[in-house]
Amino acid sequence: MRRPRPHRPAPAGPPVELFIEAMGGEGDGVAAGGVYVPFSLQGERVRATGGGERRELLEVLQASPDRVTPPCPHFGVCGGCALQHWAHAPYLAWKAERLRVTLARQHLDTEILPAYAAPPESRRRFALHARRGSREAARAGYKARKSWDLVDVAVCPISDRGLQAAIPALKRLAAPLFEHPKSAPTLHTTLTATGLDVDISGVEAKSGGLSADARMQVAERAAEADLARVTIGGEVAYLARMPQVRLGPAVVSLPPGAFLQATPGAEAAMSAFVAEAAQGASRIADLYCGVGTFTFRLAQIGQVHAADFAAEAVGALTSALASAPGLHGVTAEARDLVRRPVLAEELKKTDVAVFDPPRAGAAEQAAELARSGVARVIGVSCNPATFARDARTLVDAGFRLERVLPVDQFLWSTHIELVGVFSR
Known part of the structure; x- marks a missing residue:
């Protein structure tokens, strides 16, 4: 059997002048012949280099009126943001149009509401990749664009100022983590009501993990920075106080690595939208x-049965019930909703079902919702393509997709999220 030949980029020719006719799905400008130029905008005349269908921008010869000055000194080198050069209104309209097109591919036509847009300096979590630096401070930042190289960041204008201010302390925290040459730590950092929660992955463990001395240094530097908690591979390395967040009427103590919406504002907007759509229900599945x-806000409306594959998350939810008196009642279970979705028969007395799956979507659970007698379904998604697939399953079973709220909480990226409301 012949081995496949490695991909080789098209040979680069001399720089060429191009007119950008449209914006592509990943935020690149598109010229005639399907040539993509990153960091260009529709209506611009640019000079680009490279070969094949993907080029690199050399110079903007005639700028679009929608071009703005990027606010971040790392933009263009850092692989995090792609669209800081685009004015906010057309950028947001482009995201909403991409969502409409994605739904249309599944023949779904619905009302698309004005998008919720997260402002700068609003993200409460980021993941800093660390590389060996000095004994006092590691290098830390984001992956470079189209590379495994590291951009050693000093600021990050999408992130909360509390996270930005902590970058020097996080670099100090990471310095003792390089005892093994294969260690490539990532500091998953979340800003909570009680301080910063840092969950570290990528520390080589086969050799026995960190030495006692290195762990002591991590704890000392966490204390210097007044961090709430540091975990390494999910195990507690330092704990001053439990990281906590308020979700509606409840105060939740987070397990290590727990998922939260990226911005509190988006979480509030999505929760309000979900709660409004669930009004009048007496029994709700989350x-x-x-x-x-969404659980605690929904429990202010009716009785809720909550399910998730992550047992630690379900445990945190259950423990937080005591902090939120006055709820209509919550039951919760750890359950793999792919291998064991909640069946239509189990949903007989349910009025409203909410589902908020990972990027892969909820194909198996959507099939059971389609078979059920549930009157209203609310879908929350970080992936419009899998949402559209699951929505098609529901619509084919007699549901109507009434309206969709686009949610832009990953500012200046090509990513768009949504909440959709279905009714029989």
Whole structure:
């Protein structure tokens, strides 16, 4: 059997002048012949280099009126943001149009509401990749664009100022983590009501993990920075106080690595939208509930049964019930909703079902919702393509997709999220 030949980029020719006719699905400008130029905008005349269908921008010869000055000094080198050069209104309209096109591919036509847009400096979590630096401070930042190289960041204008201010302390925290040459730590950092929660992955463990001395240094530097908690591979390395967040009427203590919506504002907007759509229900299913992003707010409306594959998240949700008196009642279970979705027969007395799956979607659970007698379904998604697939299953079973709220909480990326409301 012949081995496949490795991909080789098309040979680069001399720089060429191109007119950008449209914006592609990943935020690149598109010229005639399907040539993509990153960091260009529709209507611009640019000079680009490279070969094949993907080029690199050399110079903007005639700028679009929608071009703005990027606010981040790392933009263009850092692989995090793709669209800081685009004015906010057309950028947001482009995201909503991409969502409409994605739904249309599944022949779904619905009302698309004005998008919720997260402002700068609003993200409460980021993941800093660390590389060996000095004994006092590691290098830390984001992956470079189209590379495994590291951009050693000093600021990050999408992130909360509390996270930005912590970058020097996080670099100090990471310095003792390189005892093994294969260690490539990532510091998953979340800003909570009680301080920063840092969950570290990528520390080589086969050799026995960190030495006692290195762990002591991590704890000392966490204390210097007044971090709430540091975990390494999910195990506690330092704990001053439990990281906590308020979700509606409840205060939740987070398990290590717990999922939260990226911005508190988006979480509030999505929760309000979900709660409004669930009004009048007496029994509600909250599927893929996590630590209770929607559960506690829904329990102010009716009785809730919550389910999620992550037992730690369900445990945190259950423990938080005591902090939220006056709820209509919550039951919760750890359950793999792919291998064991909540069946239509189990949903007989359910009025409203909410599902908020990972990027892969909820194909198996959507099939059971389609078979059920549930009157209203609310879908929350970080992936419009899998949402559209699951929506098609529901619509084919007699549901109507009434309206969709686009949610832009990953500012200046090509990513768009949504909440959709279905009724029989």
